[in-house]
Amino acid sequence: MDNDKLSLDERLRQKIGRPSRVQSVAIRFTEEEAATIANAAKEKGTTLREWSREVLLHAARNSVTDPLFTEIVGLRMLLVHLFEPLLTGVQLTPDSVNKIMKTVREDKHNIAVEVMQQYTAKNVQEQ
Numbered sequence: 193m194d195n196d197k198l199s200l201d202e203r204l205r206q207k208i209g210r211p212s213r214v215q216s217v218a219i220r221f222t223e224e225e226a227a228t229i230a231n232a233a234k235e236k237g238t239t240l241r242e243w244s245r246e247v248l249l250h251a252a253r254n255s256v257t258d259p260l261f262t263e264i265v266g267l268r269m270l271l272v273h274l275f276e277p278l279l280t281g282v283q284l285t286p287d288s289v290n291k292i293m294k295t296v297r298e299d300k301h302n303i304a305v306e307v308m309q310q311y312t313a314k315n316v317q318e319q
Contacts, residue, residue, distance in 0.1 A: 217248075257304040265307055266300035 221229065233243035273292040277284050 262304040265304040269296045
């Protein structure tokens with residue numbers, strides 16, 4: 193599946209500066225799945241093995257929430273908290289805006305975790 197040819201320099205460069213890798217994980221894919229992940233690796237300009245390793249580690253390290261997802265949730269919270277008073281005709285003061293921003297900063301991670309749990313629960317129910 194991984195037919196990429198690496199030069200000797202590229203193989204050595206990948207090994208310098210990192211601990212040796214001792215664990216291998218074998219996974220079987222359908223032909224369609226294999227083509228999908230091979231194309232994804234090719235688009236990133238890396239080998240299938242390196243791409244797969246990066247994706248698996250990223251998923252494992254960000255199992256609760258991804259920082260980007262957290263920031264998107266924070267932005268949504270900010271918009272909701274700012275638009276609600278504006279739509280109801282309530283005047284926002286600089287102090288109230290600062291309070292909203294503080295609340296978003298403090299709560300966005302916990303809210304992102306809750307939202308991700310809702311998506312996860314929905315996906316489990318659909319399977």
